[in-house]
Amino acid sequence: xxxxxxxxxxxxxxxxxxxxxxxxxxxxxxxxxxxxxxxxxxxxxxxxxxxxxxxxxxxxxxxxxxxxxxxxxxxx
Numbered sequence: 001x002x003x004x005x006x007x008x009x010x011x012x013x014x015x016x017x018x019x020x021x022x023x024x025x026x027x028x029x030x031x032x033x034x035x036x037x038x039x040x041x042x043x044x045x046x047x048x049x050x051x052x053x054x055x056x057x058x059x060x061x062x063x064x065x066x067x068x069x070x071x072x073x074x075x076x
Contacts, residue, residue, distance in 0.1 A: 004064075006057040018061060020054045030058040 008022045018027040025047060033043050040055050 002060075004057050004061055006054050007061045018065075020050060020058060023049065025050065025054075027058045027061050030055060031062045034059070 006021050007018050007027060009016060009018055013019055013022060014024055014026055019025060040052060043055060044050055
C-alpha cells in the first residue's frame, strides 16, 4: 500500500480518531457519508476545505483497517 500522507492521528484532535490532514473531519465520517449515498462531489461541496485526494485516502485507510481487524458479525 502506498504511504497515506493525508491521514493523521493526534490524541488532541477528535479524540485521536484518524482525521483528514489534521482537520476535525474523521475518516469514519467521510466513509459514512459515502456509504449513506452521498457522492464525492456532494462531500466536497459540503466541506470545501477537503480535496478529492482526501476522500480517496480516507477510503484507502478504511480498506486497510478493515483488512487488518477481524470483526465478528452476527446476523439476525
